[in-house]
């Protein structure tokens with residue numbers, strides 16, 4: 375069943391980043407503005423949710439339930455989409471101490487009518503176990519359960535739809551990764567001559583390689599890599615360096631980057647260009663995956 379989209383995909387466009395990393399004449403850098411579709415249901419989050427919401431409608435469930443940390447872009451996108459499409463929503467939030475005071479992201483979730491259900495970090499770690507999920511389903515019988523980060527088959531299928539906005543002549547595509555769902559969805563459908571570069575914003579993010587490799591179609595399991603060099607102190611850590619980079623980027627291109635994911639990815643791309651990683655003539659498309667509510 376098709377749903378009426380709460381976002382405006384017409385706003386998506388490719389913006390050139392002239393002068394980025396002083397690369398002009400050697401490589402071309404541009405940005406795919408997925409952040410433009412909606413201020414809250416932004417970037418990759420809508421694409422990952424879309425087919426789960428369709429499945430919820432088919433299953434005749436009235437509630438969308440998902441999981442996340444207290445700063446989750448996925449939770450706030452789920453709350454806003456549910457609100458807009460007439461669903462109730464529930465969040466299973468990691469950490470009991472997050473219940474008070476509520477941070478800004480969770481306050482906004484609540485304003486969209488999302489019921490916040492806090493669990494301990496130990497319980498949260500069980501979120502994929504059958505027993506835990508059965509207990510959640512028993513407490514919320516009307517809920518359609520979506521895993522953390524929208525990381526299911528529906529999420530991958532929705533992320534694959536982003537490929538239609540990627541110009542066929544670009545040689546490299548840069549994408550920040552959390553669960554890897556968007557990365558898997560895209561690698562599975564992108565033409566194999568386009569290389570997909572994943573930027574993990576957490577320490578030791580290279581571990582994602584195994585789960586990504588096993589989720590890829592064998593014939594698509596080529597031309598991709600993950601780098602975890604550019605976490606700048608770890609997941610969500612801000613530094614004066616990242617802040618200065620974001621301010622400079624905004625003043626040059628009028629694009630606001632998110633502190634957790636895309637700012638660190640762009641700092642990584644800049645370094646890789648300075649290190650002469652890309653052949654002359656490469657066309658690098660950096661995906662702006664949105665997520666500005668966390669800023």
Ligand SMILES: *Cc1c(COP(=O)(O)O)cnc(C)c1O
Pocket residue numbers: 417418447448523550551552553554555556557632635636663664665666
């Ligand atoms: C959630 C998020 C990601 C990670 O997406 P995954 O599909 O979980 O890998 C990347 N960038 C931004 C801005 C995000 O909010």
